[in-house]
Amino acid sequence: MPRTAGAATALALGASLITAYAASPATADPVPEEAGGLRIHDVQGTTRTSPYTGRTVADLPGVVTAVNPYGSARGFWFQDPEGDGDPRTSEGLFVFTGSGTPDVAAGDEVRVSGTVAEYSPGAGLQTITQLGDASWTVLGADRELPEAIGLAPGTVPAAYAPEGDDIGDLPLDPGSYALDFWAAGEHMRVRVEDARVVGPTDPFSALWVTTEPGRNATPRGGTAYGSYADANSGRLKIESLLPRDQAPFPRADVGDELAGVTEGPLYYSGYGGYVVKATTMGEHVDNGLPRGTAGGQRDGELSVATYNVENLSAASDQAAFDRLAEGIADNLGAPDIVALEEIQDDNGPADDGTVTAGRTLDRLTEAVSAAGGPDYEWRQIDPEDKADGGQPGGNIRNAFLFDPGRVSFTDRPGGDATTPVEVAEGDGGRAELSVSPGRIEPGADAWIDSRKPLAGEFEFQGRTVVVVTNHFASKGGDQPLHGLAQPPERSSEVQRNAQAGLVRAFADDVLEADPAANVVVAGDLNDFWFSPALEALTEDGGLHNPMLELPEEERYNYLFDGNSQALDHILVAPRLARRTDYEIVRINAEFHDRASDHDPQILRFRPLSGSRGTDAREEAHYGRPGRG
Structure with missing residues (x-):
């Protein structure tokens, strides 16, 4: 039963959900110093912050869905395959192991104990619910992964967020607001298919796709930002958890495509917000975006x-x-x-x-x-x-x-x-x-x-x-x-x-x-x-x-x-x-x-x-x- 200690730094990922609920804040009974008999959705609660923050929870059941082997914020995601059917509560968690790579693999059935924390990537940003100072037991391997949430057009609400100086403790309404939709599925597996690239690959091996290809589309395949009232909620960042020496990140331009399935746990980052940490990447299709040339100049101009x-x-x-x-x-x-x-x-x-x-x-x-x-x-x-x-x-x-x-x-x-x-x-x-x-x-x-x-x-x-x-x-x-x-x-x-x-x-x-x-x-x-x-x-x-x-x-x-x-x-x-x-x-x-x-x-x-x-x-x- 390996044990790894966590510090206060983390990598960011998030997840997404579907439909709306008339949500009310989660109310928890007084929490003992070590809480057993809980499941992931209990820890996640119905707001952006966990009702168990700062407490130790024991033996949370789930299946490992992905491992982050990179950087100083390593760890793994696990997800409860059963769930409670409430679209406000996420069924996924991230286990932060610091600079140590955890000895688990996708498909491992685990029971995880640890301290619940809310990690913020920066001032004014949303937080990520995660477990630190964690220990776990592997009960079996090669289990079927929970089905990823499909992000088809129309899935993500067009309205971006509820209003408030600090929406952190507001009840989640994932059927009405995009940021609530993403927060309610934090750390869960999500999937996009045949996704169009709307932001080219950057120097840090990330790109942006859209789950709403028909919304504010530019003639060259992007997504136009034309109003403070419309943040284009279908935008989604993609990074990769695949071995870098075996699966180089695609060098994509706007209008290209990730054909087939791109899926993985959804995390939250200070650099752009919600991001899929892909365990499966669609095939890069280069659609040959042309570079422009100015028109001719006339006499007297x-x-x-x-x-x-x-x-x-x-x-x-x-x-x-x-x-x-x-x-x-x-x-x-x-x-x-x-x-x-x-x-x-x-x-x-x-x-x-x-x-x-x-x-x-x-x-x-x-x-x-x-x-x-x-x-x-x-x-x-x-x-x-x-x-x-x-x-x-x-x-x-x-x-x-x-x-x-x-x-x-x-x-x-x-x-x-x-x-x-x-x-x-x-x-x-x-x-x-x-x-x-x-x-x-x-x-x-x-x-x-x-x-x-x-x-x-x-x-x-x-x-x-x-x-x-x-x-x-x-x-x-x-x-x-x-x-x-x-x-x-x-x-x-x-x-x-x-x-x-x-x-x-x-x-x-x-x-x-x-x-x-x-x-x-x-x-x-x-x-x-x-x-x-x-x-x-x-x-x-x-x-x-x-x-x-x-x-x-x-x-x-x-x-x-x-x-x-x-x-x-x-x-x-x-x-x-x-x-x-x-x-x-x-x-x-x-x-x-x-x-x-x-x-x-x-x-x-x-x-x-x-x-x-x-x-x-x-x-x-x-x-x-x-x-x-």
């Missing part, structure tokens, strides 16, 4: 792209530069202007006071030229050391590339890390910048520990164009979709909303100086097309968002936890709305092999002459051209 290049520095491998350069030169079609985000200093995360990024940008422009693109020039402003957030020591910032054969940059000296750019009315009624490049209100509280927007003045065919590249504050600190607070608090919105207000005010100043100014606001705004930050930029006659002209299921350029969502945007002055041709060029986010975690975007338009004397007939004549 200026092309402006935005691209988050994911912590690029001169310390990055040459392969990173080559992949990004190929995307710019080929997939984006060598835009006239490229607004870049996540350019780091010349030694990347090394924290030695370096803030310059010339070598980083030189390597990128050289790689673009080698890939057959133009000989780009670049402009940027070095930030103050460790003042702009991002990876510590990286001194992340925004930058411009531009093709001098197509467009010129209007250099006005004086812009630095702390000097704000201002707008004035220049010759001929055109708006001009006091410094170019320049930073928008760099001393404002909204930009503390965050990237400052970079404004630049360009000239294209005699017309002035003002471009602002942005990288708003991240969503770090927001409560997760799958946490205990429902709906989750989005605390990071406060800073982004303030940032959006400052950028909107700058755009308004340019348009006040010249109502016909060509203004482009681009970059990683770190927020959704339906968010308050985007509303602040576009409401009440503000900037125009051409993404809104796309069908809702196509408004995305980033994937997170199986949700296809929009973080990057290109906005234009309202008088340019009819003159734009906009594309999201899908080369990264949906693929396991990628140059960045963001898809770039490109906008092509015919600039206005940019003076108060602009004839409205020109605006009508150069309206947005039709494209077949």
